[in-house]
Amino acid sequence: MKCRRCRAPAVIDVRRHNAGFCADCFTRHCREQVRRAIDDHEMIAPGQRVLVAVSGGKDSLGLWHLLRALGYETDGLYVGLGIGEYSDESGDSARAFAHEHGWPLLEVDLRATYGFDVPSGARAIRRVPCSACGLSKRHVFNDAARANGYDVLATGHNLDDEAAVLLGNVLRWETGYLGRQHPVLPAAPGFVQKVKPLVRLGERELAAYCVLTGIDYIVEECPMAAGNRHLGYKELLNEIEERSPGTKAAFLFGFLERGHERFAADAVEERADLHPCPECGAPTPADVCSFCRLRARATRVIPVAAENSA
Amino acid sequence: MKCRRCRAPAVIDVRRHNAGFCADCFTRHCREQVRRAIDDHEMIAPGQRVLVAVSGGKDSLGLWHLLRALGYETDGLYVGLGIGEYSDESGDSARAFAHEHGWPLLEVDLRATYGFDVPSGARAIRRVPCSACGLSKRHVFNDAARANGYDVLATGHNLDDEAAVLLGNVLRWETGYLGRQHPVLPAAPGFVQKVKPLVRLGERELAAYCVLTGIDYIVEECPMAAGNRHLGYKELLNEIEERSPGTKAAFLFGFLERGHERFAADAVEERADLHPCPECGAPTPADVCSFCRLRARATRVIPVAAENSA
Numbered sequence: 001m002k003c004r005r006c007r008a009p010a011v012i013d014v015r016r017h018n019a020g021f022c023a024d025c026f027t028r029h030c031r032e033q034v035r036r037a038i039d040d041h042e043m044i045a046p047g048q049r050v051l052v053a054v055s056g057g058k059d060s061l062g063l064w065h066l067l068r069a070l071g072y073e074t075d076g077l078y079v080g081l082g083i084g085e086y087s088d089e090s091g092d093s094a095r096a097f098a099h100e101h102g103w104p105l106l107e108v109d110l111r112a113t114y115g116f117d118v119p120s121g122a123r124a125i126r127r128v129p130c131s132a133c134g135l136s137k138r139h140v141f142n143d144a145a146r147a148n149g150y151d152v153l154a155t156g157h158n159l160d161d162e163a164a165v166l167l168g169n170v171l172r173w174e175t176g177y178l179g180r181q182h183p184v185l186p187a188a189p190g191f192v193q194k195v196k197p198l199v200r201l202g203e204r205e206l207a208a209y210c211v212l213t214g215i216d217y218i219v220e221e222c223p224m225a226a227g228n229r230h231l232g233y234k235e236l237l238n239e240i241e242e243r244s245p246g247t248k249a250a251f252l253f254g255f256l257e258r259g260h261e262r263f264a265a266d267a268v269e270e271r272a273d274l275h276p277c278p279e280c281g282a283p284t285p286a287d288v289c290s291f292c293r294l295r296a297r298a299t300r301v302i303p304v305a306a307e308n309s310a
Numbered sequence: 311m312k313c314r315r316c317r318a319p320a321v322i323d324v325r326r327h328n329a330g331f332c333a334d335c336f337t338r339h340c341r342e343q344v345r346r347a348i349d350d351h352e353m354i355a356p357g358q359r360v361l362v363a364v365s366g367g368k369d370s371l372g373l374w375h376l377l378r379a380l381g382y383e384t385d386g387l388y389v390g391l392g393i394g395e396y397s398d399e400s401g402d403s404a405r406a407f408a409h410e411h412g413w414p415l416l417e418v419d420l421r422a423t424y425g426f427d428v429p430s431g432a433r434a435i436r437r438v439p440c441s442a443c444g445l446s447k448r449h450v451f452n453d454a455a456r457a458n459g460y461d462v463l464a465t466g467h468n469l470d471d472e473a474a475v476l477l478g479n480v481l482r483w484e485t486g487y488l489g490r491q492h493p494v495l496p497a498a499p500g501f502v503q504k505v506k507p508l509v510r511l512g513e514r515e516l517a518a519y520c521v522l523t524g525i526d527y528i529v530e531e532c533p534m535a536a537g538n539r540h541l542g543y544k545e546l547l548n549e550i551e552e553r554s555p556g557t558k559a560a561f562l563f564g565f566l567e568r569g570h571e572r573f574a575a576d577a578v579e580e581r582a583d584l585h586p587c588p589e590c591g592a593p594t595p596a597d598v599c600s601f602c603r604l605r606a607r608a609t610r611v612i613p614v615a616a617e618n619s620a
Contacts, residue, residue, distance in 0.1 A: 170480050171550070171557055173564030232553060236546050240481070243542060247481055254483030262572040 012208050015245040023212045030209045033200035034066045041183045043195035044152055050074045051106070051150040053141050056093030056218040058210045059156030063198055065215055067154065068103065074154065079140050080109035081133060082117025086223055093218040108144050110136060116298035118224065124298035129224035132294060139282060139291035145192040157196040160203040163248045164233040166255055179267030182260055188271060190283035199252065322518050325555040333522045340519045343510040344376045351493045353505035354462055360384045361416070361460040363451050366403030366528045369466030372516045373508055375525055377464065378413065384464065389450050390419035391443060392427025396533055403528040418454050420446060426608035428534065434608035439534035442604060449592060449601035455502040467506040470513040473558045474543040476565055489577030492570055498581065500593035509562065 001010040003022035010020025021029055038044055052067060054060040054076045067074040078094040081087050098105035111117045121132040145153045169177045185194040198206065210217050225231060240247045276282070277289035311320040313332035320330025331339055348354055362377060364370040364386045377384040388404040391397050408415035421427045431442040455463045479487045495504040508516065520527050535541060550557045586592070587599035
């Protein structure tokens, strides 16, 4: 197979595009896909300060590398979630990458700053860890971006992630979530703008990008996510993609072109009735925001007697 | 396990309802689901004449039996599609059932009436057989119902069928198809009303209904459908259902409650610009309707020389 662009021997084939690429043309292809996502969805305006959330994995490090390659002087944000060895290694990976390139990395440790971590938080609210983790990350990302004067927060959600989330939302016709599922969640009082510049690149493309550009990422996946619904949806979409290459992209992009706007009003409704949380100031529709409720339950001092009898 | 209603020993459990039923209560449950579908979606008005399309399989014979049990004096329609032994056996099954109950069965043979069958039609238009078959059935069902003075045509599409079609439509965001996907397609000039009274019952429930009420149906599936996309979507949904019972029903009913109306305008647009086909009189947006085009290509006399050189 030859590179679609320069006819040199290809090192990767992208079935969805029915095309092979050499290493140089492939990294250019990745940059172009990110450029196109940013332009199409007006993710970043000139002069805006961008913070990228990094976990040490292929998607977030790849994203940081790509944004820098496109000329955005993005800084990184690493949040320590306290998930045992996995968090230790993912922090090491993020720090090593930042240090190697000399790019600033902000760090927030969930336990040191808020007094709990993902495992203890999940136990406290009796929810699956991914639920406590997502809730915490959304809050801390927004908090850290605002506190440090960033306008935009970028995350490494790729095409596979977004298609799997979309499948879950569609299977339950979660109209509010469908209205909010978009590569850009615009800034609003108390919220920085959230963007997903990797929506045009699949998981396999990100892994190849990292390998070809020498990015040393943590390969291990979060051990707490194993067997969750989201991964189940990813597997199902991979089965469909195997039979009909391009289905995932058609599903996600078709939604963005022809589906999303039909649900947008449902999301606006949800955002209409927000006020600042009395504990932390973050916008919330409830008395106290869900992060502060999680924190309160996870950091409550349990009397010794009660603990023993549990 | 005991029957949810009468506490007698259960003969079937319906995981989606998290309930077991004895034979009598299960057949009552099936009737109630059909009654509810008919009422909720206003499928049949008092005094309307209903024709049910029967293939000899569990869904269509079950539907005919259920409609009669609910007091609708429904007649049957069998269309001979010319799919070898499968069609022979499915015709025998439909005829035996109609004869046993003394219910009128109309018959239309595709080859005898229109000069081609599904295999030759599919070859002529170089499409998969399911495409030529669906096109032909839609046309012949409507034609037969109108010619014989019926107001409503009922088909045996069940919850599994409809969920699989919905998945295919959603994966490609076929907005026109999504707008048309509904248990009722209302009457319009040239069209009788089409209804799907089995949308609240799954494949497994229909099979159990037939077994428990002594309906002798043809178990064999159409050999030409093997490996088609629709069956692939069914398998995927079965995998999801296995992990989370109730997903299929939530997917379909959620769409009908919260999704469908957002796409309805796209379907109306497609139906707005119809005129009678000059060949057969059926409404069509094209010069000649797609059934007549299929028929013309399938019945074209091919010169012997051309056939030999093919």
